[in-house]
Amino acid sequence: MRVLALLDGTLVDPEVPLLYADDPGVQRGDGIFETILVVERHPRELGPHLDRLERSARLMDLPLPERAGWQRAVQAVIDAWPWHTAPEMVLKLVCTRGADDSEQAPTGFAMGSEVSAGILRKRAEGVSAVTLERGYDPQLKDRAPWLLLSAKTLSYAVNMAALREADRRGADEVVFTATDGSVLEGPTSNVVLARGRTLLTTPPDSGILAGTTQAALFRAAEQAGWQARVESFPATELFHADGVWLVSSIRLISQVHTLDGIRLKADADLHTELTGLYESQY
Ligand code: PLP
Structure with missing residues (x-):
């Protein structure tokens, strides 16, 4: 099931080609995107996702179409989705530069699809992960803005290759590490760990994507009396934590039960508590 809308709010047939063959988004991954969970017609963290789309566009000098267009497209997809048969939808917003000539306006669209079986399994059963080097130091982002660290660009080939490497090593997921051994x-x-009643995650300054799910989880946890800290920590900390999670819009709060082949403390009650805190906001 796929539902596709343009920024003027019109629905288009997802079977019909939409992009130009010379769109730099296709040829070079030169574009941006967001992935949003919609449950029973309610998009989660839509404002923060649209804010991040704008931030990504600014970082790569992409003239982003106005916010109202994205909101129209989101609404059109939500209105057309068969909620009675599929109560959750993965909503992708994509913006490319359009055709490879400066006259062409960017192309933007919103597409809804179903949550994959693989993601549902990660949510329910947790994941095994391996640490893999990402190859940059946590100070690089401000030194080298052309690397677009912290922008959500369409260039995810490296991220997908890392997931295939995890699969080759018999794991479901990856924790990227920086050259100083810290967790990215x-x-x-995003990676979240618990130490007592404190949650910890890596600062966006280190070149990672500022996560909307991590922010929502931290907001709820702080309201419930947890300490929530955003600071760098070494990958070795993961082995001694009271719990480790990978969090993102569609997989939600997935517990990591094994890292580099070593069993982690994966307390089921703690997992239920954090998932409950996150869900209590919606
Ligand atoms: N980091 C990266 C590289 C991502 O691609 C994502 C989401 O896809 C996240 C973090 C988590 O972001 P969010 O919670 O906003 O989905």
């Missing part, structure tokens, strides 16, 4: 993020998620 997953290829499509």
Whole structure:
């Protein structure tokens, strides 16, 4: 099931080609996107996702179409989705530069699809992960803005390759590490660890994507009396934590039960508590 809408709010047939063959988004991954969970017609964290789309566009000098267009497209997809048969929808917003000539306006669209079986399994059963080097230091982002660290660009080939490497090593997921051994993020998620009643995640300054799910979880946890800290920590900390999770919009709060082949503390009650805190906001 797929539902596709343009920024003027019109629905288009997802079977019909939409992009130009010379769109730099296709040829070079030169574009941006967001992935949003919609449950029973309610998009989660839509404002923060649209804010991040705008931030990504600014970082790569992409003239982003106005916010109202994205909101129209989101609404059109939500209105057309068969909620009675599929109560959750993965909503992708994509913006490319359009055709490879400066006259062409960017192309934007919103597409709804179903949550995959693989993601449902990760949510329910948790994941095994491996640490993999990402190859940059946590100070690089501000030194080298052309690397677009912290932008959500369409260039996810490296992230997908890392997931295939995890699969080759018999794991479901990846925790990227920086050259100083600190934890960065997953290829499509943020890393959260618990130490007592404190939650910890990596600062966006280190070049990772500022996660909307991590922010929502931390907001709820702080309201419930947890300490929530955003600071760098070494990958070795993961082995001693009271719990480790990979969090993102569609997989939600997935517990990591094994890292580099070593069983982690994966307390089921703690997992239920954090998932409950996150869900209590919606
Ligand atoms: N980091 C990366 C590289 C991602 O691709 C994602 C989401 O896909 C995240 C973190 C988590 O972001 P969010 O919680 O906003 O989905």
